[in-house]
Amino acid sequence: MSLVKKFATVGSGTMLSRVFGFAREMMMAAALGTGPVAEAFYAAFQFPNTFRRLFAEGAFNAAFVPLFAKEIEANGVAGAKKFSEEVFGVLFTVLLLLTIAMELAMPFVIRYAIAPGFANDPEKLLLTVELAAIMFPYxxxxxxxAMMAGMLNSLHRYFAAAIAPVFLNIILVGVLVVAWYGGYDGREVGLALGWGVLAAGVVQLGIVFVAVRGAGVSIGFRRPRLTPNVKRLLWLALPAAITGGITQINTLVGTAIATGQDGAVPSLNLADRVYQLPLGIVGVAVGVVLLPELARALRAGNRVEAANLQNRSVEFTLFLTLPAAAALFTIAEPIVRVLYERGAFLPEDTLVVSEVLAIFGIGLPAFVLIKAFTPGYFAREDTRTPMIxxxxxxxxxxxxxxxxFPSMGAPGIATASAVAGWINATLLFTVLVRRGHWGSDAGLLKRAPRILVASALMGGAIHLAVSYMQPQFAPETPxxxxxxxxxxxxxxxMVFYFASVFGLGGADMGMIRRNVKRKQGTPSGGDQNNDPV
Structure with missing residues (x-):
């Protein structure tokens, strides 16, 4: 299977999840707007969700996947099964103890770390604590x-891990439908959503568990012991968790600061949902697929293939995220109005959320490039440098x-996130180049500027189109x-962009077709280092 097809497999599952996520956010915006229940839910959900990305997706995609792949190659499926059971025993024990501790400390943690700005509203603070307690076992x-998803990715079975997150949004959409027809008040809607998140976690775990068994690896519970492999995993996982979850760390920090202004937390989350569509489809797909493929090429001593994988992944991200960033920056307001402005979500809310979304659009390429650059470190078992x-x-x-934040409100937090993302991406790329882990690629150097120009032209075109169609986007328009x-x-x-990018030479259909058809480990003709994805 070619690199593009693997990206597409993961990206399609993520896209389906994001589509249902849009439906969920549209319904939540209509039901709760940017009011106190929405603020409490988003702040509470941000807490377990950040832990999940730090200690689950970040740590295990970065540390567990290469070690599990090594076990498969060195000791076969039996050795990999033993290793996964050792990890499972330790992970489950640590998670159980962490959950118990956090449940006991939840009022203190929410009050002083997650939502300090809610201190002046005891009712909102209490609801946030209650929701966080319900959702933390998620x-x-x-x-x-995430551990089982890492196993599936190492076994080249990407679909189950990609499709499982869809069920979080399916379940929450179902909860909102029931709440709508049941006439729930705002607080009841918030609590129902909290229990829905927990139920979704159980369903998602069940899906990947069944898929792992179907792949021929049945996981049993072993008494937790710090074996050499587990120690190695933990040594790699801690910095990898911080590095892989940097976007989530910044989001959590932004949420804590945003609790100091009414409506800022839901405004950030609703804008985040929109830009997470391209970030999820492209960034998550690249990060999930590139790490095991890059680790495999480096273990085989195939540096040419490793360099090709890295350059093609960056080209792929630029090809899709630069036009997305241009669109988010130029037409943020009509996007937000169409998606959210109804029910409790008012026109003034649209102005704030669209401003946040436009700023997030500026940072989008950086957030995706981080996903493409960090595997270059993780595949070499260097998790310390990205952590710094x-x-x-x-x-x-x-x-x-x-x-x-004091002068700009929520847009100020979005600006901080974008600036931090670009600094992180720049540092990652610069050090890869200095270490000789990122070779010069003629194809990327030729096409990247042309992709940028095509994206800018498209941004200008759609800005003019929206200006011309202003009556169709007025708040009073159906x-x-x-x-x-x-x-x-x-x-x-989209038509304008593709015509521009192909016309300017930023992409070539013939070479794209060859890459889509290229099998793993098979060079595409004599231009292996210059083929686009």
Whole structure:
């Protein structure tokens, strides 16, 4: 299977999840707007969700996958099964103890770390604590699920791990439908969503567990012991967790600061949902697929293939994220209006969320490039260097957010996140080049500037189109007209972009077809280092 097809497999599952996520956020915006229940839910959910990304996705995609792949190659499936059971025993025990400790400390943690700005509203603070207590066990399900997803990715079975997150949004959409028809008040909707998150965690864990058994690896429980392999995993996982979850760390910090202003937390989360669509489809797909493929090439001593994988992945991210960033920056307001402006979500909310979304669009390429650059370190079992850069990024994010939030509100936090993302991406790339782990690639150097120009041209074109169609996007215009107008602008922008990028030489259909058909380990003709994805 070619690299592009693997990206597509993971990306398709992520896209389906994001589509249902949009449905969920649209329904939540209509039901709760940016009011106190929405603030409490988003702040509470951010807590376990950040832990999940730090200790599950970040740590295990970075540390567990290469070690599990080594066990398969060295000792076969039996050795990999033993290793996974050793890890499972330790992981489950640690997660259980962490969950118990956090449940006991939840009022203190929420009050002083997660939502300090809610201190002046005891009712909102109490609801946030209650929701966080309900949802925190979600961490156990998702961390164990991330471990099993890492196993599936190492076994080249990407679909189950990609499709499992869809069920979080399916279940929450179902909860909102029941709440709508049941006439629930705001607080009841928030509590129902909290229990829905926990139920979704159980379902997602069940899906990947069944898939792992179907792949021929049945996991039993072993008494937790710090074996040499487990110690090696933990040594790699701690810095990898911080590095892999840098975007989530910055988001958590931003959420804590945003609790100081009414409506800022849901405004950030609703904008985050929109830009997570391209970030999830491209960034997550690249990060999930590239790490095991790069680790395998380096273990085989195939540096040419490793360099090709890295350059093609960056080219792939630029090809898709630069036009997405241009679109988010130029037409953020009509996007937010069509998606959210109804029910409790008011026109003034649209202005704030669209401003946040436009700023997130500026940072989008950086967030995706981080996903493409970090496997270059993780595959070489260097998790310390990206962790240092992540720490620098967090420090920048906190400093800029504290500086800008008093005057700008939620857009100030988005600006801090974008600045921190670009600094992190720049540091990662610079050190890879200096170490000789990123070779010069003629194809990437030729096509990247042309992709940038095509994206800028498309951004200008859709800006003019929206300006011309302003009556169709007015707040008083019926939803179906706004939606049709936005769909026309997006479709027209896609046609314009592809015509521009191919016309300028930023991409070539013939070489793209050869890459899609290329099998693993098979060079595509004599231009292996210059083929685009």
């Amino acid at each position: 961490l156990i399900c998702m961390s164990l699920g 850069f992540a720490g620098i990024s967090v420090a920048v994010n906190i400093s800029v957010a504290l500086l800008l 939803f179906y007209i706004q939606a049709a107008a936005l769909a026309a602008v997006v479709a027209g922008g």
